[in-house]
Amino acid sequence: MLGILKHRLTGPAVSFRATPNVGGALRPRYLLLHYTAGRTLESAAESLCTKKPQGNASAHIVLGRDGRIVQLAPFNAVTWHAGVSQWNGLDGLNHHAIGIELDNAGLLHREGERCVSWFGKAYPDSEVVVAEHRFGGGLQPWHHYTEVQIERALQLCELLVAHYGLEDVLGHEDVARGRKLDPGPAFPLAAVRARALGRGADVPVRLVVVAPRLNIRSGPAAEHPKLAPALKRGTELLLLEPRDRWSRVAVVGDTDLEGWVCNDFVTRQAATRSGPAVLSRTQRAVPLPTRATPRTPR
Ligand SMILES: [Zn+2]
Known part of the structure; x- marks a missing residue:
């Protein structure tokens, strides 16, 4: 301890x-x-x-x-x-x-097949995460x-x-x-x-798909493969890991489906079981950007 x-x-x-x-x-x-x-x-x-x-x-x-x-x-x-x-x-x-x-x-860089640090050390694939930074820059290799x-x-x-x-x-x-x-x-x-911050564990945050169809992907970017047929409007999701542009979610229901969805096409479901105090704390902990007009599903 x-x-x-x-x-x-x-x-x-x-x-x-x-x-x-x-x-x-x-x-x-x-x-x-x-x-x-x-x-x-x-x-x-x-x-x-x-x-x-x-x-x-x-x-x-x-x-x-x-x-x-x-x-x-x-x-x-x-x-x-x-x-x-x-x-x-x-x-x-x-x-x-x-x-x-x-x-x-x-942040690593590619030299041929290898991912190398600024000081010249190469890292095996098992130690590399390919992801886009939340502030952009495209997919890049990170230690x-x-x-x-x-x-x-x-x-x-x-x-x-x-x-x-x-x-x-x-x-x-x-x-x-x-x-x-x-x-x-x-x-x-x-x-x-x-x-x-002691938030997030209180009450699971539920999201709802607001686009006609929404792809659920293996990673937090549109380049990642789809994991299943597109989710339909109204599908309920459990928020597992919020990020700025994408969030990892579990599909509510009798599936084991977990993956990443773009935040532009989901909205927070009004809480029914939790009190308003708990909800507002959770909302502060996991802000999702809101966009007035959903665009094409990614
Ligand atoms: Zn620093």
Whole structure:
């Protein structure tokens, strides 16, 4: 079990290594997730503990692919992970957020058949997620996050949100839009956020298909194969994993069908069993963009 004592994490596979790259006092309001775009947990920690002529970087936590955690600064000290950033009327998120760096090579590129990181390491297909970033850019290869790493990130987020009463769990991509892509589409940020904020688990959110026909696909983009004949208007869906443009859903009824649908062609079903307070909390946790006129099903 992870815990916090005097702004330091306690628990199994947790170590502390003090970075010199710290600022003044921090009263955290947000949690900001990153990928390291690096080789290993050790190399990332080393880099974030080094003073550099071109500018110092740090974070509170580096989380390894095997679930190991290295804390680099207490949670009540400013670290330098956000750079130029804005959120909710605030400028410079370093002064408002705890930073967690996830050991991950980040956006890869293709060299022939291989997917290669910026530092020249090739990754096998089993470690690559091909997906489009929620802010566009088409399908690209991304280094995957391990299950144990995601589970540990979730525990960490739940603990920090509860301990410090944090308002939200964000990605660097949210607060430095257009400049940063991390943690990117390989990380289930929406699901982790919903669970860490204690929403989402309350009442399952139901959606209804509003287009005459809607394809259900194996991934969150129109390029992914269809999993079944198109869903008809009025089909009820259970929301499993909301994202900006597509959501993973389960078809309500006696099928085992689960897949991705485009958010433009579904709408939230009015809750019948849940009270209005619970519904509004859930709605805040999983906003779906609304569009007045549904276009052609994708
Ligand atoms: Zn970042």
